[in-house]
Amino acid sequence: MIALTCIAFSSFWPSSRAMETIGHTALQVEKLRREQRANGPACILAVGTANPENCITQDNYTDWYFEVTKSDHLTHLKDIMKKTCEKMGVKKRYIHVTEELLRDHPELLDPATPSIDTRLQLVAAALPDLAAAAAVKAISEWGRPAGDITHLVFSTSSGAHMPGADGRVASILGLRPTVQRTAVAFQACTGGAAALRVAKDIAENNRGARVLVVCADALSVMGFHALGEEARPDGFLAHAIFGDGAGAVVVGADPVAPGERPVFEMVLTAQVTLPGTEKFISCDYGAGGLVYNLAPPDVPVFVGDNIEPCLTEALKPLGIVSGGWNSLFWVVHPGSPVILDSYEKALRLEPRKLAASHRVLSEYGNMVGPSVIFVLDEVVRGRRQEEEGEGVGRPEWGVLVGLGPGFTVEMTVLQECSNK
Structure with missing residues (x-):
């Protein structure tokens, strides 16, 4: 009885050759995973x-x-x-x-x-x-x-x-x-x-x-x-x-030189959805089309109260704001002039820190999702048009921020590639 039990058990136990094969396969899989990943950000x-x-x-x-x-x-x-x-x-x-x-x-x-x-x-x-x-x-x-x-x-x-x-x-x-x-x-x-x-x-x-x-x-x-x-x-x-x-x-x-010209590294991203804010910004599709629920008096106040804590938590691992929020450049979704004012007051930003956002709002209005890409385009083109010597001293680090329904804050930390 004992012998039969041992034989039955051994039939489920991999042989040494099988174990070697499993180990080799695991190494190959891990090697493939490493090879599939990019080297840089x-x-x-x-x-x-x-x-x-x-x-x-x-x-x-x-x-x-x-x-x-x-x-x-x-x-x-x-x-x-x-x-x-x-x-x-x-x-x-x-x-x-x-x-x-x-x-x-x-x-x-x-x-x-x-x-x-x-x-x-x-x-x-x-x-x-x-x-x-x-x-x-x-x-x-x-x-x-x-x-x-x-x-x-x-x-x-x-x-x-x-x-x-x-x-x-x-x-x-x-x-x-x-x-x-x-x-x-x-x-x-x-x-x-x-x-x-x-x-x-x-x-x-x-x-x-x-x-x-x-x-x-x-x-x-x-x-x-x-x-x-x-x-x-x-x-x-x-x-x-x-x-x-x-x-x-x-x-x-891993940009390929000399053809590709990277502008910013995307260092990290973060998303924060603030509890209990589902009604702050919402849209409903009905038989007659789209109906907006924008709660205009509440949103700017809520932005002013919450944007700094969200940014502080997201950027904490990098330790890059020792000089204050004015030490960064900003790519901010231009939701409305009062929302941009809320940013400026809450973060104590200097004049023209949000110039690109104000210009996009002025020239195009709020285009919803694409707006922050228009602001990014303004910032990218502004930096590329500067002569090399004029770029000295400008912020190397920046933040791209979008605000949306739910009330959701999307953030991407950017670092200028040319300064590295």
Whole structure:
């Protein structure tokens, strides 16, 4: 009985040769894992942006809006819209909505008329081309063929189709059929920052990967309608500040000299979702399109109270803020002028520290997800245009920040490559 038990037990016990094979395989797997990872951190290699052709100046927006919505008789609402537009710090915006589009689709004007199908179809038709236009600029600046892109991270809060716009963008750009696509959906104002966080992980864990991040939004199509007597303040705010656009970034680790010109290393990323803030910023899709819930009086105050603790916790491992927040450069999503003011007051920032964010807000409005990529483009181009001697003394470290629904803070710590 004992002998039989020993024989049965031994039949399950690997032989010494089998153990050697298992050990060898484990070593091979670990070697493969190491070989698959990049040697260094992900870098921002190129940036591109694009907008729809239709541009409307803020000074003319109120008259245009009440004319195309056939609401000129609502003079008291027109006064509210005009005053709201004047407070936004915006000079002009680019939107897909045109008079021709509204003539062809009058159902977009009445929020009580089911129009969601029309809106989704219009976005599905317009968004890929807009996204591809930004990507073409980024790839051109990068200087390598589009076929060298290995991964595509596509972010949008506009539309809802399967297959998504990412597949169409890959086709327009002529990316390889083997390109690996990842969709980041419905992150709103943190869409661009969230997509960059995903791209960093991909680039650092796939040796030789070149990740194309594309963030595009056309919420003007999803949310445009006539404001009635029952209009809420956030309805006026949405119509007065939001624009459409697309931003693209090429991300990769271990840049190849001399062709690739890395601008910033993506040192670390962090995301914080503050409990109990689900209602602070939200959007709902219904039969009549998109409805915004922006809680404008609360958001700037909440930003001012919470942004410094979030940043302090995220940057603590690096110990790079001994000189204060002014020792950094800033790539901040321009949600609104009062939110940018909240940043400046809470962090005690010097004048012009958020100049790039203010300029993007002024020239484009809040384009939701792509906005932070537009700010990044401003910062990148500003540094590349400087003569070598003029860059001495400028901050080597910086932070890219996006704020979005939920109430979510997305952060990426950047380090200038040329100073290393």
